[in-house]
Amino acid sequence: MILYTPMQLELVLAGLDQMDHSSDRKVTVNGVPAIVRKNSAGKEEIVQLLSTNPNDYLRGDLLPGTQIIPDCAN
């Protein structure tokens, strides 16, 4: 893992040790399995898609960072 950036590393990595991933959960969003995480506003947003269908990654409603209403929790 090497970061290649002209930005100060302290700035980029600030708060890395306070990151909380305990709210991560696997849900189905619009029929596609995804990992969601609670953001600072308490809403859940997509972190990563778990689909193997490449066309799901072109869908505008499933972009990482989109706030979601999950179909059901699994």
Place this chain on the structure above:
Amino acid sequence: MSYYKSFNQVPGIFPYQPPAQPGPETNPEHHEHPNQDPNAERTRITGKSKNTLDTVKEIGSTQVPEVKSNIHCLTIVGQIEGHLVLPPQNKTTKYEHLIPQLVAIEQSPEIEGVLIILNTVGGDVEAGLAIAEMITSLSKPTVSVVLGGGHSIGVPIAVATDYSFIAETASMTIHPIRLNGLVIGVPQTYEYLDKMQDRVVRFVTHHSKISQDKFRELMFRTGELARDIGTVLIGQEAVDCGLIDETGGISKALEKLNCMMDERKHRNEGPLQ
């Protein structure tokens, strides 16, 4: 006609007698509106229909007619996030989302070309190189535009496309890969970093017109960056050293992409037998 008692009863007929007989020698009198200054500049108000205005008021936007574009626009902004999830103050582009997207682009029959818009401050070496390699290996025409900045690992992504543009004011920082994270002060660490750097240098020199010596010279130049060694190339400078093909913005990039798409279509159709 005798059936009707007066003109009022005749539908569609207006009893009008012109004051003068129309002819080529008569000049019609021009009546100005009494309250209007005849010398005042007249403005003509053309506007959107009420319907559109209502939507603007209600939802803050107008309905854009959906036209499927045959190009796909990929924007790569902020940090390129790789193996490490970056803290939330960073704006990031996630490579695990971009890579399947590129697969879908390659597969989709509707998408004929890809426009890549870059405004990135670099990021993970492996993730950046992975995206760059994916872009190079696309069979569809690709054009990149560097807007704002395409620094560090943004450089290989910018040159990975078939043709690259840079905005006049956009900048690209070229600097060596620095030590970060857990560093063990043994010669192997430096060798490892050197190898990582070689990957970037090799990719960039292979996919652009810049020579390896020139790129390394820019990378290790002293006295240009305050906190580091390296160079900042702005607009035309990046073109002059052969890193980027041309300066220009969206119109030029789209023109080039459309041209390349047409060429590809003709090639695929082949000569008529």
